[in-house]
Amino acid sequence: MIAVLNRLVDLVEQHLTGELDVTVTARQLGTTEYHLRRVFSSLAGMPLSEYVRRRRMTVAAAEVVRGEDDLLTIAVRHGYGSTEAFGRAFRAVHGAGPGDVRRHGGPLRTQPQLRFRLTVEGNIPMDTRIVERPAFRLAGHAARVPLLHRGVxxxxxxxxxxxxxxxxxxxxxxxxxxxxxxxQVTDDIDPDSAEGNELTYLHGVAVSEDTAVPEDLDAIGVPAGRWAVFRTAGPHPRALQETWAATATEWFPSNPWRLRPGPSIVAVLERADDFSTATCELWLPVEPA
Incomplete structure (x- = not known):
């Protein structure tokens, strides 16, 4: 998977002045767009779309400073139909408009080209099992909430x-x-996993596909498939969030599985009265890579 991500970074560089079809690219790299975006955002700390935007504006800034072309030519070269749209994107990255940067040479916020490396420590084994489940449903109370990567x-x-x-x-x-x-169920997560994006959170239980769900409850249908189940124990929610992050940095790069679309599920097996510590199972939908 690390080699796949580095090849993706190379392809981004080749398409900074054009459009990179991530769906086609993922297929050519032997994976899926969903898995590629989820793992990239987990390891890079930003969505793939944000990385592309930052790299594009980094290259565009060098062209603005050189002053060889007018701003409209640079805007069109980087996929923008007007200097206004280009200026908004440029300012969002650099904190100043292209006209100001051309006059003063800055300020500039450079996004270096990413390079992924896998460091295998091997001193913290992950307690994991692969489970094949028939179709079932998740029933409970759902709400739309923003995604937060750390803390409660x-x-x-x-x-x-x-x-x-x-x-x-x-x-x-x-x-x-x-x-x-x-x-604790999270669903409808954007594959880029950008913090602040909304997702569906459901507080509920799993029921068989033929179980009648009361009308006052929300229900999420879950198709048959395999799940990677990770057991965690320790301070809550830190231990759970660290394990969630380690699935991207350690487990998926080292195992022949990839994420497939579907809800992520946390089952709380044991917990302290104040929820300061807990033993949990993290269920992630997977398929052979």
Whole structure:
């Protein structure tokens, strides 16, 4: 996977003044656009689209400073139909418009070309199992919330706190299949995984496909397929978030599996009364790479 990501970076460089078809590129690299975007954003700390924009504006800035072409020519070369649209994108990256940069030589915020490397430590084994599951459904209470990569998500906390205490018992009684217990489900995640983008969060349980779901509950259909299940234990949510990050940096590059579209599920197996520590299972939908 590391070689695939580095080849993707090379292709981005070749298409800075054109359009890179990520769907076709992923297929040529032997993977899927969904997996490619998810792993890239996890390792790079930014969406692929943001990296392309920053690299494009880095190259464009050098052309602006050189002053060999007018701003409209540079804008068109980099895929913008007007100097106004180009100026907005340029300012978003550099903090100043192209006219100011041409006059003063800056300020400039350069995005270096990325290069991915895999460092294998091997001292922290990941407790993982591969599970094949028939189709099932996730039933519970859903809300649209922004994606946050670190710390407790206050929007999710607020959503759960707004549920009546007896509702947790009702949901537990409804659940009848794996993953067991009350579940934290994230769905409709943009493949770029940009922080701040909205996703669907569902607080609920897993039920068999033929189980009747009460009309006052939301339901997410989950097709049959394989899942990678990662067991985590320790300070919550830090241990869970560190394991989630390690799936991209360690597990997927070292194993013949890739992410497939579908919800990500966290099952809380044990927890302290104040939720300061917890033992969890992270379920990620996968397919052979």
């Amino acid at each position: 998500n206050p929007h999710i906390q607020q959503h759960i706190a707004g549920l009546p205490p007896e509702e947790h018992g009702r949901l537990k009684a409804l659940g009848n299949t794996e993953p067991d217990g009350l579940l």
